[in-house]
Amino acid sequence: METRAWRLRLLPLLLLFCGGCARVCCCNETGMLERLPRCGKAFATMMRKVDVWKWCNLSEFMVYYERFTNCTEVETIIVGCYWPNPLAQSFITGIHRQFFSNCTRNRGHWEDPPDEVLIPLIAVPVLLTVVMAGLVVWRSRRTDRLL
Structure with a gap:
């Protein structure tokens, strides 16, 4: 020692x-x-x-x-x-x-969810983004007319 x-x-x-x-x-x-x-x-x-x-x-x-x-x-x-x-x-x-x-820890093998789940998980945020952007543009044009 x-x-x-x-x-x-x-x-x-x-x-x-x-x-x-x-x-x-x-x-x-x-x-x-x-x-x-x-x-x-x-x-x-x-x-x-x-x-x-x-x-x-x-x-x-x-x-x-x-x-x-x-x-x-x-x-x-x-x-x-x-x-x-x-x-x-x-x-x-x-x-x-x-x-x-x-x-070593045995980690579970990650897999993509089925298409029935995956498609809505992708489509809903994309559609919400498009709708929100459209609302902002529509609202900004409408405000210009009112003033």
């Missing part, structure tokens, strides 16, 4: 030293792929504290997810890579599949 806290304190220094971002030419992708699973294991350990049926409620594990995100960012920057990058994103996506694959 102390090493993670040390890494998080190291992040601003790394950003300052690197001029705000890591140099892409010095990216050690192999080192990054070796380091990122540590973040995944730590996240899995933390997620064991949360009941499985609560995994789809972000408020139940937000702190753990933030630590996971910070960990992936720190580990990526330490090896000289920018964050996020395609390799880090695919790792994070794998973690999402592992823990949150059952969280």
